[in-house]
Amino acid sequence: MAGGLLVQHLAEGEEGRERLHVRLDHPEWGHVASLAVSVRHDELVDPALGLESLVWRLFHDEPEVRVEAGRPVARGCRCSIAHYREVVARFPEGERAAMRNDAGAIVVDCAFCSKQFEILA
Ligand SMILES: [Zn+2]
Incomplete structure (x- = not known):
């Protein structure tokens, strides 16, 4: 069994806004990243711990947390x-x-x- 957590800073778009690399330096990003790395290995592989519970554990003190509907991971390739x-x-x-x-x-x-x-x- 394996588990992982990908935390990504989503760009709001570059058109008419700051360049993406500027946004990487946003002070809130460091805070979010430091919370994300506090996840424990056993939490990542606990089948009883749902995504929403894991996100709550990590970010429950934040003013806004949104969980988007996930898709199951499937093995496959579209090559032909x-x-x-x-x-x-x-x-x-x-x-x-x-x-x-x-x-x-x-x-x-x-x-x-x-x-x-x-x-x-
Ligand atoms: Zn292939």
């Missing part, structure tokens, strides 16, 4: 042979020839899930 065929087709024939293995296929590894695709192009 059709996508990689399209990508490979964008290379000039000379480069595709250099990519081919002895069997005449171009083997592409998905950088996300490590699945291999053999493309005959």
Whole structure:
């Protein structure tokens, strides 16, 4: 079992506002970050401790805390042979020839899930 906590300063947008790196220096961000690092390892892997309870433990003294509806974590990748065929087709024939293995296929590894695709192009 593994657990983690990602705390992110959400930008309000850069258009007409301060640049994002300026907002990282906001004094409230340091306060929020110091509260976040106080989370204990056992809290992160406690299946009985819901997200809202964990957030309450960490930030209950703050004037406003919002919990957005989460989505379950799922393993998967959106890669497909059709996508990689399209990508490979964008290379000039000379480069595709250099990519081919002895069997005449171009083997592409998905950088996300490590699945291999053999493309005959
Ligand atoms: Zn993939």
